Amino acid sequence: MKKIGVLTSGGDAPGMNACIRAIVRCGVSRGLEVVGIRRGYRGILEEDFVKLGSRSVANIIYRGGTILETARCEEMKTEEGIRKANGILQREGIEGLITIGGDGTFRGAVALAEAGDVKVIGIPGTIDNDVYGTDYAIGFDTAINTALDAIDKIRDTAGSLQRLFFIEVMGRSRGFIALEVGIAGGAEDILIPELETKIEQLCLDIRRSFKRGKKSSIVIVAEGDEAGGAFSIAQQVWERLRLEYRICVLGHVQRGGSPTARDRVLASKLGAAAVDALVNGMAGYMVGELKGEIAFTPLRETWEKRKELDSNLLRLVKVLAE
Numbered sequence: 001m002k003k004i005g006v007l008t009s010g011g012d013a014p015g016m017n018a019c020i021r022a023i024v025r026c027g028v029s030r031g032l033e034v035v036g037i038r039r040g041y042r043g044i045l046e047e048d049f050v051k052l053g054s055r056s057v058a059n060i061i062y063r064g065g066t067i068l069e070t071a072r073c074e075e076m077k078t079e080e081g082i083r084k085a086n087g088i089l090q091r092e093g094i095e096g097l098i099t100i101g102g103d104g105t106f107r108g109a110v111a112l113a114e115a116g117d118v119k120v121i122g123i124p125g126t127i128d129n130d131v132y133g134t135d136y137a138i139g140f141d142t143a144i145n146t147a148l149d150a151i152d153k154i155r156d157t158a159g160s161l162q163r164l165f166f167i168e169v170m171g172r173s174r175g176f177i178a179l180e181v182g183i184a185g186g187a188e189d190i191l192i193p194e195l196e197t198k199i200e201q202l203c204l205d206i207r208r209s210f211k212r213g214k215k216s217s218i219v220i221v222a223e224g225d226e227a228g229g230a231f232s233i234a235q236q237v238w239e240r241l242r243l244e245y246r247i248c249v250l251g252h253v254q255r256g257g258s259p260t261a262r263d264r265v266l267a268s269k270l271g272a273a274a275v276d277a278l279v280n281g282m283a284g285y286m287v288g289e290l291k292g293e294i295a296f297t298p299l300r301e302t303w304e305k306r307k308e309l310d311s312n313l314l315r316l317v318k319v320l321a322e
């Protein structure tokens with residue numbers, strides 16, 4: 001293999017740049033030519049390529065977002081789009097492709113590989129952490145620390161004013177962010193899509209917490225919770241308790257920012273492992289980390305299998321709110 005491409009796709013995640021840097025520098029050290037593909041799969045179709053050398057990735061390890069930019073590309077979901085993309089990759093001589101993103105990104109990679117000759121390796125990069133085959137996806141650690149910083153600040157106000165706060169965090173249809181920031185931020189309750197939200201029970205918990213002498217109450221709401229977002233849930237609680245509350249939707253602040261050390265190290269390890277995998281003739285896998293070890297999972301399994309929440313952490317929520 002002489003030439004590989006790298007792209008970031010789907011939502012951006014802090015640590016993607018550290019991963020690009022690792023791919024480029026490890027690729028160069030293995031004698032490979034590395035091509036950056038801008039704006040995800042759209043960049044293949046529009047031939048938006050940039051040659052990357054070791055110096056092109058200098059001073060990016062600490063930057064959030066992705067220097068290659070990212071985009072959603074509907075055309076890639078069509079046979080015609082896949083055929084066109086494979087033709088361009090072949091013409092460019094790109095034999096290996098490393099895609100950094102979530103399960104949608106991996107679906108695109110598999111579609112390309114199945115219809116052409118390109119060898120693909122995926123790297124999980126999504127703040128939602130909803131990818132099977134890795135304990136942590138790149139960006140998750142930064143996102144939960146960003147959210148936690150905000151929650152800690154809100155706790156100061158909640159405690160001073162004896163207030164009930166509903167804080168909505170990201171995570172799309174999963175509760176990974178909500179669970180970890182809920183534990184780390186000492187939340188009274190965590191409402192996540194994986195568990196049915198019972199408003200009556202929530203009201204009881206809130207009432208009891210104030211009766212037990214708590215000065216404030218923070219409820220973390222995952223954006224994908226089936227009972228609605230923080231506004232809807234707060235309204236339902238208000239109708240029952242008539243307790244003054246405040247709402248904070250953290251939103252996109254959770255997506256950006258300088259990656260934590262943990263995300264930078266993970267991104268560097270996964271980027272290096274992806275290059276090694278391609279050089280060693282592996283293809284069709286996602287490289288992740290399970291229990292501290294590099295782990296390869298067939299790309300298809302990353303969306304066909306469901307990553308479970310840590311049940312021990314889930315059990316702890318109620319106990320620690322006492």
Ligand code: ATP
Pocket residue numbers: 009010011012040041042071072073074075076077078101102103104105106107108109111125126127128
């Ligand atoms: P995140 O979870 O952070 O949003 P993601 O990779 O899941 O990341 P998606 O928007 O689902 O984000 O997918 C990114 C891109 O991957 C899509 O815009 C599209 O170009 C491509 N893609 C997604 N699904 C498919 C598919 N079934 N076939 C081909 N390409 C796909």
